[in-house]
Amino acid sequence: MRYVIVGNSAAAVGCITGIRKVDPDGEIVVISYEDRCYSKPMIADVLIDIPEEKLLYRDSSFFEENGVETILGHKAVSINRDSKVVALDSNELVPYDKLLIATGGKPFVPPISGSDKKGVFTFTELHSAISFKNYLKENGAEEVVVIGSGFIGLEVAYFLREIGIKVKVVELLDRVLARALDRRGSEIVENMLREKGIDFIFNDTVEEIMGDEKVSSVRLKSGSVLRADAVVVAIGVRPNTELAQTAGIEVNKGISVSDTMETSIPDIFAAGDCIKCTDIVDGQKKPIPLFPLAFEQGFIAGLNMAGKKMEYLGGLVLNSLKFLPVPVLNAGVVEPIDDSCEVFVNDKFEKKGFYRKAIVRDGKLIGFIAIGEIDRTGILTNLIRQKIDVSDVKERLVEPDFGLVDLPQWWREEKLKQDKTAYKDWRAV
Template sequence: MKKSKYVIAGNSAAAVAAIESIRKADRKGEITVISKEPYLSYSRPLVTYLLAGVVNENKMLYRDKEFYKKFEVELTLGEEAVDISPERKIVKLSNGEEIMYEKLLIATGGTPIFPATKGNNLRGVFTFTSWDDAKRVDEYIKTENVEYAVVVGGGLIGLKTSEALIARKIKLTIIELADRVLSATFDRKASDLVEKKLKEVGCEIRAKTTVGEILGKEKVEGVVLQDGTRLDCQMVIFAIGVRPNSEIAKNAGLKVNKGIITDGRMRTSAPDIYAAGDVAEAYDSLLGVNRQIAIWPTAYWQGAIAGANMTGKDERYGGAFAMNSVEICGLPTISVGITDPKDPGYEILERYNGEKLVYKKIVLRDDKVVGAIFIGKIDRAGIFTNMIKEKIDVGTFKNSLLNDDFGLAWFPKEFRKHMVVGEGIEI
């Protein structure tokens, strides 16, 4: 039986960060990475840009072959970790191979939700989160000369997928079960601006409904919505969310909610097993609870903490909060933290210009910034992100937060040293 001091199930942001952390402390211990996909670590946020033709496949890699060679990582690609025995410290792969570990990191990410809609087995029905998804959709568009598509889901994945299809000159309709797009990320005003931009580029949006049936004999010919409306189309893409790949942990007896439950060191409930990234539930420093925060920087940070602690260090994960920065059909948007509170205990500062598609909203609680939305103009957003992190009291200058020239100069001198200008956020 093969033995490896460190075994990592998964090969995305959390896995890469864990490898880097491990090698900072341990140059000799064997590292084995197991990945269901056949690729080196690649940048999932670029998948929609690949479909749109904005980037080519050469730009997709997050880490190249030299990275794995430099850090002496043994890669097992195209095979999945399917079973864990915490008692025996063994991981079983889909090819039947077993690997004995000393420390294990589960960084298996998530799987797109694929509803049991009638007709979902027809050719032309896809999900869209992976490199292979991009290849399949691209090939189908070319071979079937797709002119009209339906995207089910108006969240970030759905809108970025829609943007890619628009770039391919495909007419499309977005179907969203909620009453607006980006309902989990934005407030009503922000969603309205995004919808206005989408309509400007020819996208139709149908809210408060979903697809009840996909029509066609062998391939997609249309859909019927739950409200009875029929739409002709040649392709359907489901983008209604991602489910954490936590079954392997649940089957091994680890504590699992939606994701794998972790502590402040990214440890699971089983000795010597850690979890990080989209599969993990970790501390949300704003809400004060453990939950999934499925964004790239958080996955990387969690992986770095897990990797360090796998070597025997004692590093703490201080917690993160929701952050998304995405451009939608040329409209830049950022949302950070709590953006649409219903509790009257929150204070709202905002500036809105619907004609220019510009919106700035700052959410305060007890004179501390806890959330923000930026649409159209997103410069200086990093300052607000850092105010949330540092829990800075803005009571003496909160009336200046909406000023176009707001910056470090507005801060009391003792606070300036805590701030980092222009810190970026990427989904």
């Protein structure tokens, strides 16, 4: 059996791990246009000169120990589903028995005039992060405009302040992390970032990036012009489906996959930011481009590719703001999705430094926010995942000491005594 994996990040490593659980001997080939297996969520750390080895997600020994052949620095450009080969940009053909497409996401850049100028960067790849850093140094940049106040935008802004660069964040909506957090959460995060010295411009957007060859300023929709020695566009990512489309795989705002991570074409699987997965909370298929999900999907794809049938549990939104001194986590939804939702809030941020919020619908937890006190919040994540009835303890969900004693006794019996902690044991009850 010959397994080929296109991509070399979380989903790919997950897939290798999954395959090797079942098949210790099959050939595995990893194809990536990048030169190493680094951790995508950590690329912004490049700005503060994080040591190279810390960026590595898996070093070469991982691939050696798992008997993985790597083809690095070459891009897979097309797939021939009939002859079961992947064509590389070097014209080399790589045959496969089972293929995983783990091509990830690509940054979304809206049509802004001047966005092709030098000094405009996106932030999803290590090399773009490194060139950004070099550009800042070479040009002695003092002021940077960040477009978008999502996780990437804020993290870049934060680290830019760490290295003494002035930052203005331009956000179309009226608050930071508007898609990830509720208003109170945004407020807490915004205050922390303002204290750090980051400026925000809300309800506005960049209409034009100005400058000769290189960017020098941006003009906002409101008319004001901001100095910008560089611009970071961090509006979001979209599934990268180009390769999948060459094989005629069904794609609709993301690669469609079955519960076993198989695409519409036999023997071709897909996982990670390039696919649409089922959101456990609402049952909808949608891209949820998150590291933990990518790994898990890759792992499940790997098991199935190697012949062990396993159905994916489904994904859910899982966010963690890792750069702030105060941790910010959320999972599932953060605002009620309809009138039947109950909202529980425990806001002691000013007094005791924590904020918690939980959304309950039909007796089930469907989302939460935890800021400040985050210990043991995984228990809540699992309540969402397993759809356990929390009617009796719903007020307790927002207490920092919520624990397993609040869960039903049968759950503890099953998990602690019988040790039912295999993948299939975490399905909704």
